[in-house]
Amino acid sequence: MALTCRLSALPVLASLALLAGLPATAGASREVPAEGGEPTRRILRLATGKVETVPLEAYVSAVLPAEIGASAPAAALEAQAVAARSYAVARKGRHEDRGADLCDGVHCQVYAGLSRATAATRRAAEASRGIVLVQGGRVIAAPFHAVCGGRTARPSAVWDDEETPDLVPVEDDACLSASGARWTFFLPRAQVPALTARLGFPEGRFLEVWGHSDDGRVAALRLAAPGGKSLVVKGFDLRARASEIWGWAAVRSTDFEVTERPQGYLFSGRGTGHGAGLCQAGAIARAARGESRGAILAHYYRGASTASLDALETSR
Ligand SMILES: [Zn+2]
Ligand SMILES: [Zn+2]
Secondary structure: OOOOOOOOOOOOOOOOOOOOOOOOOOOOOOOOOEEEOEEEEEEEEOOOEEEEEEHHHHHHHHHHHHOOOOOOOOOHHHHHHHHHHHHHHHOOEEEEOOOEEOOOOOOOOOOOOOHOOHHHHHHHHHOOOEEEEOOOEEEEEEEOOOOOOOOOOOOHOOOOOOOOOOOOOEOOOOOOOOOOEEEEEEEEEEHHHHHHOOOOOOOOOOOEEEEEOOOOOOEEEEEEEOOOOEEEEHHHHHHHHHHHOOOOOOHHHHHHHHEOOOOOOEEEEEEOOOOOEEEHHHHHHHOOOOOOOHHHHHHHEEEEEEEEHHHOOHHO
């Protein structure tokens, strides 16, 4: 989910099915008339440019299959429904320049039409109807990702816009056996310039981790040239540029170590995606071992609480 409104920007994906994530920006807010009192959202269909107006709850049930998979256990589907609904409420008007609230791609949330909803995803939306995540009285654009790999990220270490919620990073033992919880990527020395060039430092030939954020992820790396010149870049930017060149499965997260080898650099990492908020693999495992929707949300959204949209009249 979510990059600075440049729709073409990155092949980085947002869900367990689609993986990873990007920074978000605020969208202007505008009230959309609700039919029969139920909130609606205007969805920009990127392939056609048309805008489809759909009831909020139907929209939520339709995005679940792409975002977490329709076969996830009920409590995980419901937790994801609360996250997706919160995101849709908080990012209302994000595509106002196109007369829409949200687009149908990974930039916002993946929506392929109301027909994609299944009986299970409709049940999950219905069981959590109107429930959203709030902080300081405002609905948050609840982040979620595929696999955290053992600990979640602090959202402000991923995105720097003022709409980003303040969530406390948490340990997570539930996703450790999931695919993508551990990964390696080898960057051959000959391909280092391809990466450094994209980071604005084409003469760069060496790299090292230069700093961590308080959630333990790589905040900065230092690129160096043979003559001694160097440039410090953000960990998030390195991951994004590497994804542009080699795909999302190269540098899967910013939770990694880098080891220099004679032939290049070995990245050894944990988790897939930006790591903030709900860990989808962990939510599925927790639901499978009997945890409730509320317990799952409380674990991954520490610092936020749940509320009913009906009680938050300004947020619809
Ligand atoms: Zn969008
Ligand atoms: Zn996790």
